[in-house]
Amino acid sequence: MLLKNIQEWTWLLIIFGLIAAVGNWIGYSVIPSSSLPGMAVLIVICLAGLILQHVLPVNIPSVAYIGIIGILVSMPVMPGSEYIVKWTESINILALATPILAYAGIAIGRSWTDFVKLGWRSVVVAMFVMVGTFLGSALIAEVVLRMQKMI
Amino acid sequence: MTELKGIWKDWRLHLLVFGIVALSEWIGVFQFTVGPGVILLLPMLYAMLIGLGLFFTPVIKKAQALNAEPLIVLGVTLLIAKIGVIIGPSLSKLIEAGPALLLQEFGNLGTIFIALPIAVLLGLKRESIGMTHSVAREPNVGLIVDKYGFNSPEGRGVMAIYIFGTVFGAVFMGVISGFLATITPLHPLSFAMASGIGSGSMMAAASGSLVAAFPAFSDDIIAFAGASNLLSLSTGLYMSIFIGLPLTEKMYQLMTREKSSHSVGKGA
Numbered sequence: 001m002l003l004k005n006i007q008e009w010t011w012l013l014i015i016f017g018l019i020a021a022v023g024n025w026i027g028y029s030v031i032p033s034s035s036l037p038g039m040a041v042l043i044v045i046c047l048a049g050l051i052l053q054h055v056l057p058v059n060i061p062s063v064a065y066i067g068i069i070g071i072l073v074s075m076p077v078m079p080g081s082e083y084i085v086k087w088t089e090s091i092n093i094l095a096l097a098t099p100i101l102a103y104a105g106i107a108i109g110r111s112w113t114d115f116v117k118l119g120w121r122s123v124v125v126a127m128f129v130m131v132g133t134f135l136g137s138a139l140i141a142e143v144v145l146r147m148q149k150m151i
Numbered sequence: 152m153t154e155l156k157g158i159w160k161d162w163r164l165h166l167l168v169f170g171i172v173a174l175s176e177w178i179g180v181f182q183f184t185v186g187p188g189v190i191l192l193l194p195m196l197y198a199m200l201i202g203l204g205l206f207f208t209p210v211i212k213k214a215q216a217l218n219a220e221p222l223i224v225l226g227v228t229l230l231i232a233k234i235g236v237i238i239g240p241s242l243s244k245l246i247e248a249g250p251a252l253l254l255q256e257f258g259n260l261g262t263i264f265i266a267l268p269i270a271v272l273l274g275l276k277r278e279s280i281g282m283t284h285s286v287a288r289e290p291n292v293g294l295i296v297d298k299y300g301f302n303s304p305e306g307r308g309v310m311a312i313y314i315f316g317t318v319f320g321a322v323f324m325g326v327i328s329g330f331l332a333t334i335t336p337l338h339p340l341s342f343a344m345a346s347g348i349g350s351g352s353m354m355a356a357a358s359g360s361l362v363a364a365f366p367a368f369s370d371d372i373i374a375f376a377g378a379s380n381l382l383s384l385s386t387g388l389y390m391s392i393f394i395g396l397p398l399t400e401k402m403y404q405l406m407t408r409e410k411s412s413h414s415v416g417k418g419a
Contacts, residue, residue: 011159012225019169020229027176027194045232046225063231063351067381070235075242088236093373094193094362095176096233097355100226101195101321102171104352105202106164106211107219108318112203115318118311121273125282126315128266130323130348133286134357135331136261137345137379142337144251151338 002054009050013043016099024095038087045069158222164215168222171201180363188334191360196322203318227351234377241374248344252379255344256386262286263399271406281308284399287316288349290388294396316350324348325356329364339365343372347379349387354380 017039021032049066074084118126145151159165175194182191202219205211238245245252262283270279281299285291287309299305324346332342339361346357358376362369 008156008159009225012222013229015159015165016222016226016229019165019172022169023172023176023194026173027179042229042232042236045235046228049228049232061384063228064381064385066228066231067235067238067377070232071239071242074236074239076240078239081239084236085240088233091233093230093233093237093355094195094359096226096230097193097195097352097359098175098198099168099172100223100230100352100355102168102175102198102202103164103219103222103226104321105171105199105204106167106206107216107223109203109206109211110216111314111317112206114314118314121270121275122282122311123315124273125266125270125275125279126312127323128269129262129283129286129312130316130320130353131327131331132261132263132265132283133259133348134261134324134328134342134345135258135265137255137258137348138331138335138337138341139261140258141251141255141341141344144254145248145338145341148247148251150248150251151340 002051005054006047006051009047010043013046017043019099020091020096023098024090024092027095027098028092030090030092035090038089038091041084041087042070042091045073158218161215161218163212164218164222167205167210167215168202168219171198171205175201182329182363185330186334188330189364190326191329191363193325193356193359193363195356195359196325199322223352230351230355231377234373237370238374238377241370244371245374245378248375251341252344252375252382255341255379256382256390257394258345259286259348259383259387259390260395260398263395263402267399267402268406271403275308277304277403278308278311280396280399280403281305281310282312284309284395285387285391286348286350287312288387289313290349291391294388294391298396316353320350321352321356324353325360328357329360332361332364339368340371340375343368343375344379346372346376347381347383349380349383351380 021035024030024035049062052065053062074081175198266283281295292309292313295309346354361372
């Protein structure tokens, strides 16, 4: 079961990675030969996190493992981290976001019928909800960062 | 994530996404000024809108729309891995910014102070509690449904915001983050922290616009946004249980009481 899942994850991550690498090439002029080593590193980090989440008995989401593994392997004290940083540097984060939202666009078509049923008042409130959390956090961050003289 | 079966073989889906991505990246970033602010349109926004548009054509069948869902999750894992390797080298800086990162999580309560009065003003009743107690991602939908039931006004309210966020959250955040960061005097790094609202795609869109608008801070923006998003994911639910929801209830009662006494006053 786990092996089957690993196989599926690997294929999907490779497909996604290749699409993102081409996007990285078209949008940010990074030729695939220089972005693919970095993409391979990211895929291995993801697989490690997905497998950990599967085998460990605690219920922590896989993205938490993946984030932590990514931080650990790229910390300066980690031997070889300079290669990880150098290879993954060539992958523009926006090039990873574009395919995510392309898949998301196709998937959320299914929510469209629900969406059109929302009244205009809901849409107005939703926009203020998003602006609210965004501005609220930014204001507090600004005050604290200024107090610490970090900005 | 346990029932992935042969989705990688859905070549129709992957080729379509390949085409969408190639076209979107080829179009590139568009930006225009609105008064003193800048609105950025990023390739990811076109990608989402093209994908959504294709859903309504025969090119996309139900199978593709279903198969696309796990790909979002896997794509977000790659994004998180990338954020991880950006945070690693600058971990000390992130720790230094720890107080700001932790405290700005309370800013997520801004939904209550800004959106609840609007909702009440628009005449919404108890729906407004579900709508504005948080940014309404999955854990919060769970909380409200658990507490009030799915068919309660509160449940309908949280679902409305959830649906809006699912369909247009990323597009909306992408557009307003660049705009707000250019019209307000706040620092891009403050907005970077604010970008982590507990949704991978909204965080990517919001921080992506910041990166495009302030390329000099690119790595710091991504590190702060990623760390803040991770914090929001892990603390968001507790924030709602212990502070957000009780506060929304209280403010709602205050506001509606005031309103009803006003109308009584007018009537008399």
